[in-house]
Structure formats: C-alpha cells, structure tokens
Amino acid sequence: MIEIQQLTKEYKSNRTNIRAVNDVSLSIKKGEIFGIVGYSGAGKSSLLRCLNLLEKPTSGKVLVDGVELTSLKAKELRKARQKIGMIFQHFHLVSSKTVAENVAFSLKAAEEGKTKIKSRVEELLKLVGLLDKKNDYPSQLSGGQKQRVGIARALANNPTVLLCDEATSALDPSTTKTILQLLKEINQKLNLTIVLITHEMEVVKEICDRMAVMQDGRVVEEGSVYDIFSAPKQPLTKRFIETVLKFDIPKNVLERREGEIIKIQFRGSIAEEAVVSDVFQKFKVKGNILHGKIEYIQDIPLGIFVMEITGEPSEIKAAIEFIKVRTQSLEVLRGVA
Numbered sequence: 070m071i072e073i074q075q076l077t078k079e080y081k082s083n084r085t086n087i088r089a090v091n092d093v094s095l096s097i098k099k100g101e102i103f104g105i106v107g108y109s110g111a112g113k114s115s116l117l118r119c120l121n122l123l124e125k126p127t128s129g130k131v132l133v134d135g136v137e138l139t140s141l142k143a144k145e146l147r148k149a150r151q152k153i154g155m156i157f158q159h160f161h162l163v164s165s166k167t168v169a170e171n172v173a174f175s176l177k178a179a180e181e182g183k184t185k186i187k188s189r190v191e192e193l194l195k196l197v198g199l200l201d202k203k204n205d206y207p208s209q210l211s212g213g214q215k216q217r218v219g220i221a222r223a224l225a226n227n228p229t230v231l232l233c234d235e236a237t238s239a240l241d242p243s244t245t246k247t248i249l250q251l252l253k254e255i256n257q258k259l260n261l262t263i264v265l266i267t268h269e270m271e272v273v274k275e276i277c278d279r280m281a282v283m284q285d286g287r288v289v290e291e292g293s294v295y296d297i298f299s300a301p302k303q304p305l306t307k308r309f310i311e312t313v314l315k316f317d318i319p320k321n322v323l324e325r326r327e328g329e330i331i332k333i334q335f336r337g338s339i340a341e342e343a344v345v346s347d348v349f350q351k352f353k354v355k356g357n358i359l360h361g362k363i364e365y366i367q368d369i370p371l372g373i374f375v376m377e378i379t380g381e382p383s384e385i386k387a388a389i390e391f392i393k394v395r396t397q398s399l400e401v402l403r404g405v406a
C-alpha cells in the first residue's frame with residue numbers, strides 16, 4: 070500500500086546539511102494502523118511529510134497504491150494527494166470559517182457541486198459525531214471537537230490513507246482515548262490505512278497494528294506492536310516501552326525480601342493458563358507477587374509479574390525451570406538458589 074524505499078531527507082541550514090531522515094525503507098499494508106515513534110528530532114515529522122510530498126525527499130521513493138509519488142508532475146501530484154488525508158497536532162482549522170465550511174473547504178478544492186458538498190459535509194460531521202456543531206466556529210469547540218473537525222476535513226475526498234502528525238499530543242488523556250477510538254472506527258469502517266507519528270507509546274499500544282521506532286533519522290526497530298511490546302530489542306525501544314509497562318520494585322522492598330526474585334512474562338494464551346498455581350502444586354515453594362499486570366495489546370494478553378519465590382534451593386530451581394519451559398520468558402532479578 071505504502072512503500073518507502075531508501076528515503077533520505079536533508080535540510081540545508083546555515084551552510085550545513087541536516088539529515089532528518091536517513092535511508093528509511095518501510096512497507097505499510099493496506100488497512101493497517103502503523104505507528105512511528107521516536108523522541109523529538111528523530112525525524113518522524115520529516116518522514117511523514119515526505120509521504121504526501123509536503124516535503125520533497127532528497128532521495129528515495131514513495132509509492133502509494135502502486136503510484137510513485139516522487140515521480141509525478143505537479144498536477145498529477147495534486148490529484149494523488151487528494152487520496153492522502155492529513156491531521157495535525159494543532160488542528161490547523163480556519164478560525165473565520167464555521168465547522169461545516171472548514172470541512173467543505175477541501176471538497177471545494179476538489180471542485181464538487183454545491184448540493185453534493187452540503188450532503189457530504191453532513192455525512193462527514195455525522196461520522197465524527199459533530200453534526201450539531203456544524204454552524205459553530207473553531208473557537209467555540211474543545212480540543213477534541215477541533216480534532217474531530219480535522220478528521221472530517223481530512224476524510225472529505227475519500228482518501229485511502231490518513232497521515233496523523235501527533236494528532237492527540239495537544240489533548241488530555243481521556244479526550245485522546247476518544248479520538249483514538251474514532252480513528253480505529255474509521256480505519257475499520259472505511260478500510261483506511263493510517264500512519265501516525267507520536268512520542269507517546271500509549272497511543273501506539275492503544276490502536277496500532279505495527280510500528281517502527283526512529284532514532285537519528287533511521288528506523289532502528291520495526292514489527293507488530295505485540296511482538297515489540299513483549300520482546301523489544303533495541304535499548305531505545307525498551308525505554309519507550311517502560312513508559313507504559315514499568316515494573317520497577319523499590320530498592321528497599323527488594324532488600325527486605327530474602328527469596329529468589331523473578332520476572333515472568335506470559336505471552337498470548339499462556340497468560341490465561343494456570344502456570345503460577347501449577348508451580349505451587351508441583352513444588353514445595355511459596356510465592357509472593359511483588360508486581361503484576363495483564364495488558365491487552367491488539368486484544369492479545371501480555372502478562373508481566375515480578376514474584377518472590379521462597380523454599381529449599383533445589384525446589385526453587387525446579388520451580389524456575391518449570392516456569393521457564395511453560396512461559397519461555399523468565400528473568401532472575403535476584404538469585405539465591
């Protein structure tokens with residue numbers, strides 16, 4: 070659906086070249102929600118803006134639905150861009166125009182008739198739940214409502230791709246959730262491919278199917294959100310994941326404990342199996358959960374528990390071996406056995 074091939078974007082600034090995107094290749098499938106995460110300055114915005122050629126890549130190719138955007142003439146590019154909607158962190162609404170006029174704006178640009186514009190605007194506002202606000206001005210709306218207008222406007226020309234530039238970063242957590250739900254809804258209803266950039270892992274965890282992590286202009290890790298959350302490879306990815314799945318045990322709590330302290334991760338259906346109770350039935354050990362959580366990522370459970378196990382060293386060893394085999398993911402945080 071979207072093919073990014075060896076894309077590089079350089080900016081010239083004060084006679085120096087800043088390579089914001091460095092040889093990035095990615096394949097984004099039709100109908101998926103793809104998240105790109107990275108700290109400020111990693112090159113996320115530059116990459117996203119190269120996808121609709123708001124920024125012209127210095128080298129490399131961008132193909133959307135098989136069409137190589139990077140080779141199109143200005144007129145063809147304008148047409149191709151209508152199939153790529155975009156929403157922004159600060160909404161970019163025209164303050165002197167009503168909600169309906171803001172949405173109609175891009176339809177006018179596509180030279181639609183008056184009656185068609187009116188019914189399409191109403192259809193779009195209904196889709197984003199804002200029909201009752203059609204005559205309001207942006208200043209009369211909350212942040213979440215403004216972003217709903219932004220989404221309606223971006224969908225006006227039936228795009229196949231929606232690019233989201235930090236679309237929820239200016240919103241509070243509960244409004245963020247409702248906007249993410251709306252994005253998921255339209256992704257499913259319209260089979261829309263969504264590419265979003267964010268520095269918030271929570272956003273990725275909430276709605277993305279696959280993700281890429283960017284650092285210094287490069288993609289350092291990519292894969293399904295579940296795989297990356299359950300087994301991150303790069304230190305940067307681990308840091309990002311810790312922002313949503315943190316399992317630190319205070320030092321003084323650890324010092325008070327005398328047993329073996331282990332961290333177990335249950336992936337997928339294993340999270341629903343009675344591994345822990347089986348351990349206590351089979352071995353003469355006692356367990357004490359110090360930290361634990363089951364997260365649902367893409368509706369698949371991912372359980373992470375930190376436990377203290379006490380008992381005879383040989384029993385602890387056997388119990389740990391048993392858990393290792395059943396979960397294939399066990400880390401000894403402090404060993405005594």
Ligand SMILES: Nc1ncnc2c1ncn2[C@@H]1O[C@H](COP(=O)(O)OP(=O)(O)OP(=O)(O)O)[C@@H](O)[C@H]1O
Nearest residue numbers: 080082087089107108109110111112113114115116
């Ligand atoms: N128009 C520009 N001219 C010169 N340098 C730029 C321009 N736009 C971005 N850069 C530089 O390119 C690098 C990547 O910036 P970019 O905005 O793409 O990163 P980002 O990951 O989106 O960060 P943020 O989340 O802060 O926007 C940075 O070093 C930035 O200063």
